Amino acid sequence: MKMLFSNVLLALIWSAMTGAFTLPNLAAGFVFGYVALLILKPLLGESAYYSKFPRTISFLAYFLKEVVVSSLRVAWDVITPTHYNRPGIVAIPLEARTDLEVTLVANLISLTPGTLSLDVAPDRRTLYIHAMFAENPDAIRREIKEGLERRLLELLR
Amino acid sequence: MMTVLTMLALAGFFAPRLYRAWGARTAGRLALAPALAFAYFASRLSAIRGGETIRASFEWIPVLGFEFSLQMDGLGLLFALLIAGIGAFVVWYAGAYLKEDPAAPRFIAALLLFMTSMLGVVLADNVIALFVFWELTSFTSYLLIGHHHEEEKSRKAALQALLVTGLGGLFLLAGLLLLGQAAGSYNLSGILAADSLSSHPLFNPALALLLVGAFTKSAQFPFHFWLPNAMAAPTPASAYLHSSTMVKAGVYLLARLHPACADSAIWQAVVPAIGAATLVIGATMAYGQTILKRLLAYTTVAALGGMTMLLGLGQTLAIKAAVVFLLAHALYKAALFLVAGIIDHETGEKDVLKLGGLRRALPFTALGAGLAALSMMGLPPFFGFLAKETLYSAAQQPTLLAASVIGGVFFLVVACLTGLKPFFGAERDTPRHPHEAPIAMWIGPLAMGLLSLSFGVFAPWVGPTLIAPAASAIAGEPLTAKLALWHGWNRELQWSLATLALGLVAFASLRALRPIMPAFARLRAWGPERGYEAALNGLVAAAGAQTRLLQNGSLRYYLLATLLFVLATGGWFFWRLVEWPAPGAGTPVRLIDAVILSLILLSTVGAIFSRSRMAAFASLGVAGYAIAIFFVLYGAPDLAMTQLVIETLTVILLVLAFYHLPPLHPRTPVRGRVFDLVPSVLVGSLMAALTLAANRANLAPSISSYFSANSWTNAYGKNIVNVILVDFRALDTLGEISVLLIAGLGAIALLKLRAPGKGGGGAP
Amino acid sequence: MSSLILRTATRYLVPLLLLFSIYLLLAGHNYPGGGFVGGLAAAAGLALYALAFDVRSARTMLRLTPTGVSALGLMLAALSGLPGILRGSSFLTGKWMVAYLPGFDPIKIGTPVLFDLGVYLVVLGVTMSIIFALAEEES
Amino acid sequence: MNLLAAPIVIPLLLATLALLGMRSHRWQQALAVGGAALLVLVSFRLLFRVREEGALALQVGNWPAPFGITLAADLLGAIMVVLSSVTGLAIALYSVGARETARERFGYYPLVLLLLMGVNGAFLTGDVFNLYVCFEVMLMASFVLLALGGEKPQIEGGVKYVALNFFSSALFLAAAGLLYGAVGTLNMADLAVKIPAAEDGGLLTAIGLLFLAAFGIKAAIFPLFFWLPASYHTPPPAVSALFAGLLTKVGVYALIRFFTMLFPLEASFTQPLMMWLAALTMITGVLGAAAQHEFRRVLSFHIVSQIGYMIMGLALFTPLALAGSIFYIMHHIIVKTNLFLVSGVVHYLRGTGELKELGGFYRARPWLAILFLVPAMSLAGLPPLSGFFAKLALVVAGLREAAWALVASALAVSLLTLYSMTKIWGEVFWKADPTPNAEAAMEPARYRMLVWPIVLLAAVTVAIGFSAGPMFALAVDAAGQLANPSAYIRAVLGTAP
Amino acid sequence: MKDAVTMFLMVSGSVFMLLAAVGVLRMPDLYTRMHAATKVGTIGVIGVMLAVAVHFAELGIVTRSILIILFFLITAPVAAHMIGRSAYFSRTPMWKGTVVNEWPTPPSEQGQGPDPDGEVPKV
Amino acid sequence: MNETISSVAQAMMGVLCVAMLIALYRVVKGPSLPDRVISIDLLTTLAVGVIALYSIETGQKIFLSAGIALALLAFLGTVALALYIRRGGPP
Amino acid sequence: MELLMAIVIGFLYAAGVFLMQRRNMVKFLVGLALLSHGANLLIFTAGGFTRGSPPIIPEDADVAPILHADPLPQALILTAIVISFAVLAFALILFLRAYQTTGTDDLHDLRSTDT
Numbered sequence A: 001m002k003m004l005f006s007n008v009l010l011a012l013i014w015s016a017m018t019g020a021f022t023l024p025n026l027a028a029g030f031v032f033g034y035v036a037l038l039i040l041k042p043l044l045g046e047s048a049y050y051s052k053f054p055r056t057i058s059f060l061a062y063f064l065k066e067v068v069v070s071s072l073r074v075a076w077d078v079i080t081p082t083h084y085n086r087p088g089i090v091a092i093p094l095e096a097r098t099d100l101e102v103t104l105v106a107n108l109i110s111l112t113p114g115t116l117s118l119d120v121a122p123d124r125r126t127l128y129i130h131a132m133f134a135e136n137p138d139a140i141r142r143e144i145k146e147g148l149e150r151r152l153l154e155l156l157r
Numbered sequence B: 001m002m003t004v005l006t007m008l009a010l011a012g013f014f015a016p017r018l019y020r021a022w023g024a025r026t027a028g029r030l031a032l033a034p035a036l037a038f039a040y041f042a043s044r045l046s047a048i049r050g051g052e053t054i055r056a057s058f059e060w061i062p063v064l065g066f067e068f069s070l071q072m073d074g075l076g077l078l079f080a081l082l083i084a085g086i087g088a089f090v091v092w093y094a095g096a097y098l099k100e101d102p103a104a105p106r107f108i109a110a111l112l113l114f115m116t117s118m119l120g121v122v123l124a125d126n127v128i129a130l131f132v133f134w135e136l137t138s139f140t141s142y143l144l145i146g147h148h149h150e151e152e153k154s155r156k157a158a159l160q161a162l163l164v165t166g167l168g169g170l171f172l173l174a175g176l177l178l179l180g181q182a183a184g185s186y187n188l189s190g191i192l193a194a195d196s197l198s199s200h201p202l203f204n205p206a207l208a209l210l211l212v213g214a215f216t217k218s219a220q221f222p223f224h225f226w227l228p229n230a231m232a233a234p235t236p237a238s239a240y241l242h243s244s245t246m247v248k249a250g251v252y253l254l255a256r257l258h259p260a261c262a263d264s265a266i267w268q269a270v271v272p273a274i275g276a277a278t279l280v281i282g283a284t285m286a287y288g289q290t291i292l293k294r295l296l297a298y299t300t301v302a303a304l305g306g307m308t309m310l311l312g313l314g315q316t317l318a319i320k321a322a323v324v325f326l327l328a329h330a331l332y333k334a335a336l337f338l339v340a341g342i343i344d345h346e347t348g349e350k351d352v353l354k355l356g357g358l359r360r361a362l363p364f365t366a367l368g369a370g371l372a373a374l375s376m377m378g379l380p381p382f383f384g385f386l387a388k389e390t391l392y393s394a395a396q397q398p399t400l401l402a403a404s405v406i407g408g409v410f411f412l413v414v415a416c417l418t419g420l421k422p423f424f425g426a427e428r429d430t431p432r433h434p435h436e437a438p439i440a441m442w443i444g445p446l447a448m449g450l451l452s453l454s455f456g457v458f459a460p461w462v463g464p465t466l467i468a469p470a471a472s473a474i475a476g477e478p479l480t481a482k483l484a485l486w487h488g489w490n491r492e493l494q495w496s497l498a499t500l501a502l503g504l505v506a507f508a509s510l511r512a513l514r515p516i517m518p519a520f521a522r523l524r525a526w527g528p529e530r531g532y533e534a535a536l537n538g539l540v541a542a543a544g545a546q547t548r549l550l551q552n553g554s555l556r557y558y559l560l561a562t563l564l565f566v567l568a569t570g571g572w573f574f575w576r577l578v579e580w581p582a583p584g585a586g587t588p589v590r591l592i593d594a595v596i597l598s599l600i601l602l603s604t605v606g607a608i609f610s611r612s613r614m615a616a617f618a619s620l621g622v623a624g625y626a627i628a629i630f631f632v633l634y635g636a637p638d639l640a641m642t643q644l645v646i647e648t649l650t651v652i653l654l655v656l657a658f659y660h661l662p663p664l665h666p667r668t669p670v671r672g673r674v675f676d677l678v679p680s681v682l683v684g685s686l687m688a689a690l691t692l693a694a695n696r697a698n699l700a701p702s703i704s705s706y707f708s709a710n711s712w713t714n715a716y717g718k719n720i721v722n723v724i725l726v727d728f729r730a731l732d733t734l735g736e737i738s739v740l741l742i743a744g745l746g747a748i749a750l751l752k753l754r755a756p757g758k759g760g761g762g763a764p
Numbered sequence C: 001m002s003s004l005i006l007r008t009a010t011r012y013l014v015p016l017l018l019l020f021s022i023y024l025l026l027a028g029h030n031y032p033g034g035g036f037v038g039g040l041a042a043a044a045g046l047a048l049y050a051l052a053f054d055v056r057s058a059r060t061m062l063r064l065t066p067t068g069v070s071a072l073g074l075m076l077a078a079l080s081g082l083p084g085i086l087r088g089s090s091f092l093t094g095k096w097m098v099a100y101l102p103g104f105d106p107i108k109i110g111t112p113v114l115f116d117l118g119v120y121l122v123v124l125g126v127t128m129s130i131i132f133a134l135a136e137e138e139s
Numbered sequence D: 001m002n003l004l005a006a007p008i009v010i011p012l013l014l015a016t017l018a019l020l021g022m023r024s025h026r027w028q029q030a031l032a033v034g035g036a037a038l039l040v041l042v043s044f045r046l047l048f049r050v051r052e053e054g055a056l057a058l059q060v061g062n063w064p065a066p067f068g069i070t071l072a073a074d075l076l077g078a079i080m081v082v083l084s085s086v087t088g089l090a091i092a093l094y095s096v097g098a099r100e101t102a103r104e105r106f107g108y109y110p111l112v113l114l115l116l117m118g119v120n121g122a123f124l125t126g127d128v129f130n131l132y133v134c135f136e137v138m139l140m141a142s143f144v145l146l147a148l149g150g151e152k153p154q155i156e157g158g159v160k161y162v163a164l165n166f167f168s169s170a171l172f173l174a175a176a177g178l179l180y181g182a183v184g185t186l187n188m189a190d191l192a193v194k195i196p197a198a199e200d201g202g203l204l205t206a207i208g209l210l211f212l213a214a215f216g217i218k219a220a221i222f223p224l225f226f227w228l229p230a231s232y233h234t235p236p237p238a239v240s241a242l243f244a245g246l247l248t249k250v251g252v253y254a255l256i257r258f259f260t261m262l263f264p265l266e267a268s269f270t271q272p273l274m275m276w277l278a279a280l281t282m283i284t285g286v287l288g289a290a291a292q293h294e295f296r297r298v299l300s301f302h303i304v305s306q307i308g309y310m311i312m313g314l315a316l317f318t319p320l321a322l323a324g325s326i327f328y329i330m331h332h333i334i335v336k337t338n339l340f341l342v343s344g345v346v347h348y349l350r351g352t353g354e355l356k357e358l359g360g361f362y363r364a365r366p367w368l369a370i371l372f373l374v375p376a377m378s379l380a381g382l383p384p385l386s387g388f389f390a391k392l393a394l395v396v397a398g399l400r401e402a403a404w405a406l407v408a409s410a411l412a413v414s415l416l417t418l419y420s421m422t423k424i425w426g427e428v429f430w431k432a433d434p435t436p437n438a439e440a441a442m443e444p445a446r447y448r449m450l451v452w453p454i455v456l457l458a459a460v461t462v463a464i465g466f467s468a469g470p471m472f473a474l475a476v477d478a479a480g481q482l483a484n485p486s487a488y489i490r491a492v493l494g495t496a497p
Numbered sequence E: 001m002k003d004a005v006t007m008f009l010m011v012s013g014s015v016f017m018l019l020a021a022v023g024v025l026r027m028p029d030l031y032t033r034m035h036a037a038t039k040v041g042t043i044g045v046i047g048v049m050l051a052v053a054v055h056f057a058e059l060g061i062v063t064r065s066i067l068i069i070l071f072f073l074i075t076a077p078v079a080a081h082m083i084g085r086s087a088y089f090s091r092t093p094m095w096k097g098t099v100v101n102e103w104p105t106p107p108s109e110q111g112q113g114p115d116p117d118g119e120v121p122k123v
Numbered sequence F: 001m002n003e004t005i006s007s008v009a010q011a012m013m014g015v016l017c018v019a020m021l022i023a024l025y026r027v028v029k030g031p032s033l034p035d036r037v038i039s040i041d042l043l044t045t046l047a048v049g050v051i052a053l054y055s056i057e058t059g060q061k062i063f064l065s066a067g068i069a070l071a072l073l074a075f076l077g078t079v080a081l082a083l084y085i086r087r088g089g090p091p
Numbered sequence G: 001m002e003l004l005m006a007i008v009i010g011f012l013y014a015a016g017v018f019l020m021q022r023r024n025m026v027k028f029l030v031g032l033a034l035l036s037h038g039a040n041l042l043i044f045t046a047g048g049f050t051r052g053s054p055p056i057i058p059e060d061a062d063v064a065p066i067l068h069a070d071p072l073p074q075a076l077i078l079t080a081i082v083i084s085f086a087v088l089a090f091a092l093i094l095f096l097r098a099y100q101t102t103g104t105d106d107l108h109d110l111r112s113t114d115t
């Protein structure tokens, strides 16, 4: 957290130095600041921040791709006259434990293709999702556990 | 004069308090107040006799042209003397009569106040002042008649007297005001002096109204029924009301207006006829009565009829007769009533047929009663004789004479019955063993009996001193009045003898006629009293029906009435008079506008037709959101945001509340709904049309440019709407947040404060 | 029984809503917004909190009683009209102070801003009192 | 001129103070009574100043007249504020005696103060939309006061009260909006200048008729009065009294203000319409009362009936008639409030207002009986009490205008009023008590606390009657200012019209 | 270039939103409709808001656009979850083509059957 | 070029309008309460889109505040309705 | 546009009034809300239309551009919206209490205080 704060501060200083608090300038300041922190790594010691930053970027990219793809698939199903979907409700065992983890997993599942979180079981161990293509529930489970949940938990823990 | 009135009023107001200090002797001491008043009035006799009038006045409602003015002339003085003089005896009498009654202080108070108002009536010059006192006599007599208020009969009688005289009072008010308007003065002296008053278009209506007022008060046919019922009052009150006051107010009014009105055709046609009718009806009604006070009451009706008749005739002789009759009647009637009270008080018996031989037990009472009765019988040398003689001489027409003679006969019978029969003959057993009443009680009858005698004897003095000034005032020109017991063997004397003979025969044959008495009683049941009852009951029934119809409890109907009102006024007017604006170009419609507006329309339709409340509600929410978008499109972001937030909060509120509400059921039948649709659509159309018209009217440049010019430069804000809210029109906002706060309090109170028995509420 | 996901999301959303409401209040004099919308937005935040958790915790968040908040607000709004009187002008006349902070535009603080804050508090308090009372209602 | 804001700001601030100290009864009572007393002082001061200096105006926020909101007081406004303050004081005192503890905990006193704020605001504002807001303050406070307690009749009455008055507000709002759309201003003085100058082909009259409906509902004229008899007898006596005295009169005030200054009555349509409304209001109201057998229900219907008299003065539309209306309002507010207070004492003693079940009060409590008689007979127009002069002025005005039917209705209705009052008198006071010993124990101190305000108002009634001359002169001046509002306009706009 | 991006984002965002609406119209049951509304609707908003950001290219606007996008990313799935579970518990019927249901029958905490009219019977 | 953008924005608003009408149809038709709720939710999303496009069309960025408000508040309404469905009666 | 708005306003009024005449409390409340909407739009329309130009003074100016929406009706409507909200909320709770105390949501049955 301290590192993130330093990075933001550096971005602000950059903007002040260049005299323009515009978005591109701030973004540039942030990147330059990260580079500066990276350079200072030996001085500041090891921190999860160094790895989290690129991981966050890659996760966001992955996620955005998933959202777009999912939207396109649903959209396709919407415009084509026949329903291709074979919907069903699938139970997913949860690795996520904290409130934030569970919530994020559930929400991201909702935003990704073909799946929609309906509820978390009271014991928090199972997530019930509605899937558009549920002929093979196990495949869905695997896909989520290997893909989204793993990536997210890596990022959070 | 003002002082006298004030003194009496104060005596009345403080009577209850004085009673607490003085106890039973209070009434006797308070009787000094009217006695003093009497003395004052008596001291003015010679001045008035000399043709003076005494005036007193002060400004009252100058903007309306009213002054509070009193004026005393011969007529007023005569009445004032009677009111104060008899009043003094009555107050004293009442103290003794009501010795056991814990409510006596109130009675005495009411009596004194009544006396004050009655004096006010006869002394007032200003018509409003007259009316004020007039109404006060009605009200105070209401209290007097209803003295035994725990008996329903008393309450009914009091109410009847109040309503009938109150009704008359309203006619009187209208009449007096119209008369004042016609004469250009609200003072009686001004009215009587006005030129060509009787040719004013308002004169006849005014006179008609005034006559109704006078007739109700003086118990003239067909309003006479309240008077006998007013017997429910304690005897002193009856004696007073019937002899010299209250009922005489109507007679006074006729006398007072006589100079201005007696020439009119209405007066000449109506007044004598009504008077004669009342005389006959009163007299016949008396026949068949055996209760002392009732007998006297009906003869009062008759006597009032006689006086009215005389005033209606308009000749000098009749006027004098009226005055003489008035004086005589006041004296003997007061005496006889008081005697009736003593008899009732001492024996517990009211029926004359069951009374007899009381002269030994009640010697002074018997003497007073006898004198008064002889005067009432019209025997010389009593004053009553003079009254009857002048009456006969005034009644030149055969019908009037017949009426007078019939009256005289019955007076004679009643006088025998009430003044003589109880005291003579064999002693009878009565509920109580009689003893002579205290002096406070018998002194009044005795004094008035003696006065009846001495006025007859001293008629030559009475004529110019009391009769002539009063008669002059009535006639509106100076009159002389020579009164003497002996006029020679003339027509009047012959009729008097005939009356005496007929009366004695009638009295003797009373027993024989008893079987037909019930028929008379049945006749009474068909009189105007029945009309009164029917009117009152009908009114209450009609009121109930009307109220059930109008105030029927249905909110739907109330709203419908409101809508119809809007349509019938604004709608009708708009339809009739407003030019329909030509469809102008206006702001062009874009697709987005059309879609948003149709969103509003469709969701409204959804709200109407949805059968589940959540659907209705969802539609409502959509309409709200669509309106918010509309606000965005037309440059009102603040409005849009507020609308959005409010809409959302409304959703939450409704959701929270709907946990507790049952599902929808259509209740109004389809026909009813279609029926409701018509006014709804009309109101909608009206509002639409008005909106268009107002939008296109632009009658004056709007004030809004001021806000954009000053918002930043003087109020330091760029969001003009917000600056209006917090600065230009901050007072609106202050009120508005007060409304909000109150609504919040209301919500808490409604939900947390429970009616007792349903679990108490906690603190908010 | 409320939802875990909703509760978690609420924890992050409510601060956002409150922040937004303060923005609306402060920016209201120059941009769309103002005490009404601001107060309503704050109320919406607390309402969300009450829905996701329970009324008791939402009440705790508010600290004062809703009635107290609204009374305070109304008083503030009314009092903001008094400086005008004290300075010999009319009731509710705006009185402004300008604060100069180096590096910033001059900041103007005036009684209308206090007035708007009063509005904010009234709206917040009232909306909360209604919603809380309804939510606590048992049938 | 900030004196003009005082009748609005004082109750507002005190209400907030009371709300912040909601837990202490004493604190709230002290604020309410003290505040009401302060209002009495302020309002009399206002009246005297208006009497001396003519119409006064305050430009709220110091923004010049048609742009900001102007508070303005001519004699009518000042008189109304005095009346509301006096009523408020009586109610505050009475409420202390009434000891409705549960209600006090839920903001009773602040609500009363806020109600007074709304009422005073309505009397003083010179702005149409601000009048709407003031009406809402008053109505909302009255909604809550009515329903406060949650008893079944209150809730049922409240539903109708709220529903119909809301509709009235919606009409008012629409009319105000239309007026702004057409004339471009909301300031009454500005409107009074611009409306006569506008050639609109009747649009403004149509808008005026919307105002008539809106205010007519609030004033409870025929056929818009239904909410009143359905609700006024349900709340606690003090609240009933406050409503009975003040609320409908605000509607009447608005009618008078609008239909003299903004939309002067026209002989072609609005004046005859108003006459019909006056007569029908009087008659239906009094007949309604004749059909009732409950103390407060009788009184409630009589409010409607007497509103008819006030409208009669407006409908006749002469200075004298307007003065009559104003005088009638002065008299009626005091008297009607007082009658409800008396009914409240009876209610507190016996727990019922059914005439059938009451009786014996004349014997048991003669002073209370006299305190009833004064306002009751004043209401019935018995001279020389205030009601007589009120009736008299209207009758004189009506006769001068040759409005025979209207005068006849007025007189007939006064007889029926007498009937109703004597009905109550006979049943409650004269009749023997049908259920002796049913009287609830009441400490003498509390009884006195309840009776003192009644004495105060009865004294005012008598005083109005005895000083009818100067009082009526005041009313005439007030009416004169309405008939010729140039002084008002000058005070508000700063220029001669 | 900037304008072209703006237009592209506007058009694609709007088309996505339209598709979301069509989805809500055409999909066979509530749960499948939710897929359309949640995902497609959100992507549509993101597109349009990015268009705004690009078009105005001011710090304040860009941050606000991002804020709105962020709100949608947080709220849309939560809302879907809330509706979905409520619908399931109130036994909103599923499409007959549903192939699998691994969620145990909803606990009968309310004891209510599905309610096609949307009106919940009073308890 | 700005005019082109304006007209494109306007055209896209037309598209969103069509979408709104479709969503409204679902609101009215139901059949289930949750169906209505998601349709309303979608309507608000569309409304945010309309506001955004409108601010592009007119160049008035200040409308965006209304968009933020809508985005935040629509969620609240949806949650309330969902809880209502869930509880279905007195809690 | 004005004509179209007039139709919408008339429609809202008609619907509001029609629903207020229903016997069901909920319908009544919906009618109340529609009536408020109608009144607000009426004020807006009476004040005239200006598209896309809110009454906000641009950052670099001291006065608003010549053509801008009339701010006064907006302020009035804002006040009216908030007041109607307060009334609606109160009415809702009142009706709720009425239902709880009388056991009916039929406005037609709440007539015990009239006659």
Ligand code: NA
Binding pocket: B724, B725, B729, B732, B733, B736, G075, G076, G078, G079
């Ligand atoms: Na405002």
Ligand code: NA
Binding pocket: B726, B727, B728, B730, C091, C092, C093, C094, D060, D061, D062
């Ligand atoms: Na100001």
